[in-house]
Amino acid sequence: MERGSNAGDPQGHAAHDLIARIFTCSAEVAAQVMRRGRVCAYAGNATILRQGDWLSTAFLLLFGRAQALLYSADGQMVLLHEYNPGDLFGALGELEPVRQEADVRALEDARALVLEAAEFALLAQQHGCISLALSRMLLKRLRKTTERMYERAAISAMGRVYAELLRQARACADLTIRPAPVVAELALRVATTRETASRAVNGLERRGIIRRSPDALVIVAPRRLEALIM
Amino acid sequence: MERGSNAGDPQGHAAHDLIARIFTCSAEVAAQVMRRGRVCAYAGNATILRQGDWLSTAFLLLFGRAQALLYSADGQMVLLHEYNPGDLFGALGELEPVRQEADVRALEDARALVLEAAEFALLAQQHGCISLALSRMLLKRLRKTTERMYERAAISAMGRVYAELLRQARACADLTIRPAPVVAELALRVATTRETASRAVNGLERRGIIRRSPDALVIVAPRRLEALIM
Numbered sequence: 001m002e003r004g005s006n007a008g009d010p011q012g013h014a015a016h017d018l019i020a021r022i023f024t025c026s027a028e029v030a031a032q033v034m035r036r037g038r039v040c041a042y043a044g045n046a047t048i049l050r051q052g053d054w055l056s057t058a059f060l061l062l063f064g065r066a067q068a069l070l071y072s073a074d075g076q077m078v079l080l081h082e083y084n085p086g087d088l089f090g091a092l093g094e095l096e097p098v099r100q101e102a103d104v105r106a107l108e109d110a111r112a113l114v115l116e117a118a119e120f121a122l123l124a125q126q127h128g129c130i131s132l133a134l135s136r137m138l139l140k141r142l143r144k145t146t147e148r149m150y151e152r153a154a155i156s157a158m159g160r161v162y163a164e165l166l167r168q169a170r171a172c173a174d175l176t177i178r179p180a181p182v183v184a185e186l187a188l189r190v191a192t193t194r195e196t197a198s199r200a201v202n203g204l205e206r207r208g209i210i211r212r213s214p215d216a217l218v219i220v221a222p223r224r225l226e227a228l229i230m
Numbered sequence: 231m232e233r234g235s236n237a238g239d240p241q242g243h244a245a246h247d248l249i250a251r252i253f254t255c256s257a258e259v260a261a262q263v264m265r266r267g268r269v270c271a272y273a274g275n276a277t278i279l280r281q282g283d284w285l286s287t288a289f290l291l292l293f294g295r296a297q298a299l300l301y302s303a304d305g306q307m308v309l310l311h312e313y314n315p316g317d318l319f320g321a322l323g324e325l326e327p328v329r330q331e332a333d334v335r336a337l338e339d340a341r342a343l344v345l346e347a348a349e350f351a352l353l354a355q356q357h358g359c360i361s362l363a364l365s366r367m368l369l370k371r372l373r374k375t376t377e378r379m380y381e382r383a384a385i386s387a388m389g390r391v392y393a394e395l396l397r398q399a400r401a402c403a404d405l406t407i408r409p410a411p412v413v414a415e416l417a418l419r420v421a422t423t424r425e426t427a428s429r430a431v432n433g434l435e436r437r438g439i440i441r442r443s444p445d446a447l448v449i450v451a452p453r454r455l456e457a458l459i460m
Contacts (some may be wrong), residue, residue, distance in 0.1 A: 029386060037341065045445050070380050070384065077378070078379070078383045080379065092365075093362075093365055093366050094371055101376050101380070102380075124362060124365070128361060131356060131358060132323075132354060133366075134365045135323055135354070135361055135365040135368055136363075138365055138368035138369055139322055139323045142371060143331065145372065145376065146310055146331050147331070149375065149379050149382075150300050150310075152334075153300065153306075153308045154308075169268040206457075
């Protein structure tokens with residue numbers, strides 16, 4: 001774990017603004033949050049937390065992205081959560097240390113504000129805006145997790161790849177995913193093997209439902225793709 | 231859906247106390263929460279919410295138990311969440327109506343305080359104790375859901391039945407589950423078929439790891455049972 005500090009941090013102001021936005025709180029409350037924690041920096045691919053660690057700190061991701069990952073009995077990686085700037089993870093509301101449920105890995109260079117869980121609980125108690133933001137975040141994460149659980153129970157692995165492609169394409173202009181999705185990343189997201197994800201994507205291309213170029217993947221026939229999700 | 235009312239409700243006082251306990255709030259705040267909602271009663275097995283409904287109400291379970299259930303592609307029921315008195319479900323923090331993610335079914339006679347989601351959001355904004363209680367509840371539910379997702383990915387169906395039996399037994403005196411668990415209920419909890427759950431339990435009995443009587447199931451060799459979870 002690399003450790004940075006607040007002093008002389010050129011990104012300090014940006015972090016400050018971000019905290020005010022995350023908690024929809026005043027600049028004073030944001031400054032108070034910043035003062036209670038320390039900013040830690042992680043290189044891309046670094047492990048921020050290890051599954052099984054006993055933890056008494058909360059992490060507020062400020063820059064970069066991270067993923068919570070588990071390993072199944074047969075060694076397959078399972079994606080549990082994705083964290084973006086503004087997301088919290090670690091020990092959030094518990095008064096006792098908690099056992100970290102998954103590895104958390106930085107996907108790229110990342111910075112997080114690290115706070116003692118007890119300090120964070122106190123801040124949430126003192127400032128309604130913080131506890132509200134926390135419950136909104138948890139609610140969103142719970143819905144996302146539930147959706148994943150449902151998909152894994154209800155939809156075949158191929159179908160989950162199709163659904164993920166549609167989701168990504170619909171978030172982009174012209175149903176074009178740019179850069180083209182990495183097969184390993186697709187597989188991780190929908191809890192299947194690279195082989196299955198690769199078979200699914202190749203099959204769609206052969207049938208003319210998608211078109212691939214070196215830097216993008218276009219969904220040509222979204223209706224047909226949707227009909228294949230089962 | 232059966233509708234009751236607050237007026238002349240003999241359980242009104244108990245509900246009032248329960249709300250004060252759930253939110254660790256004053257009697258005045260509890261009374262305010264009660265006034266903003268209406269108490270609805272559900273018979274055992276009644277469907278409280280249907281998957282796919284557009285929802286703008288929050289439910290606070292006051293008495294009885296309920297389950298959130300999904301149906302997988304092959305028609306198997308999947309248990310998403312279990313709700314006990316004090317648990318919240320439905321539209322909790324959203325300002326827009328949300329699509330209900332699962333059927334919610336009362337397991338026995340149940341009562342819930344039903345509030346407009348907007349009213350509930352306002353209460354959480356006004357009273358820090360309510361938003362804190364909400365985030366603690368969501369955090370607990372998220373951990374439980376994550377644990378279920380992990381078990382389903384990492385442990386075989388037979389192993390999940392063993393783990394569930396151990397969990398239930400450890401919550402009881404003398405490792406004795408009383409009344410004996412219903413096989414269909416075990417299967418639902420660990421997302422497997424009745425046949426698999428039944429095979430797992432019968433196998434344990436044959437090997438002398440558990441003992442069954444008409445009204446109880448005793449774990450005789452917890453260490454051996456633990457070693458089988460994989």
